[in-house]
Amino acid sequence: MLSVALVEPEIPPNTGNVARLCAANDVPLHIVGVTGFRMDDRALRRAGLDYWPEVKLSRHPNLDALTRALPEARFVYLTTTADRVYTDWAFQSRDCLVFGRETRGLPEELLRRNWDNCLRIPITNPNVRSLNLATAVGIVLYEALRQLGTR
Numbered sequence: 001m002l003s004v005a006l007v008e009p010e011i012p013p014n015t016g017n018v019a020r021l022c023a024a025n026d027v028p029l030h031i032v033g034v035t036g037f038r039m040d041d042r043a044l045r046r047a048g049l050d051y052w053p054e055v056k057l058s059r060h061p062n063l064d065a066l067t068r069a070l071p072e073a074r075f076v077y078l079t080t081t082a083d084r085v086y087t088d089w090a091f092q093s094r095d096c097l098v099f100g101r102e103t104r105g106l107p108e109e110l111l112r113r114n115w116d117n118c119l120r121i122p123i124t125n126p127n128v129r130s131l132n133l134a135t136a137v138g139i140v141l142y143e144a145l146r147q148l149g150t151r
Helices: 012-024 042-054 063-069 108-113 133-148
Strands: 003-007 029-032 057-060 074-078 095-099 118-120
Touching: 003 012, 003 133, 012 029, 012 042, 012 133, 029 063, 057 063, 095 133
Parallel strands: 003 029, 003 095, 029 057, 074 095, 074 118
Antiparallel strands: none
């Protein structure tokens, strides 16, 4: 089953919006590592509205624990530095879409080790470094769902 993982998210409304997006599409959400907020944070709950009971949420202390929890998954890493654009990727039903922190992204070593599975969303304005986390998750998740014929 397709899933989304957020590694050490820092901004509660982003995580809440991603949770709502995942709930709307029956896609499990994995939170990895320490968050920059408490999971009972008011802004987090507000962004997720009353959909939190619909979120298939799992917590993992680190990336190793995530990979152990999803042994059948193919991990796909999103980064602004990847060579491959997300629309050039053939998504599979067991893909786990992995997104990094809002301010720093995913660890460089992780990206180097998994470069063939790294994707980016094109940004045409050279003065803009990145997209909002929730927006990026929505873009890639809906492309994966489209390719898989589930939407």
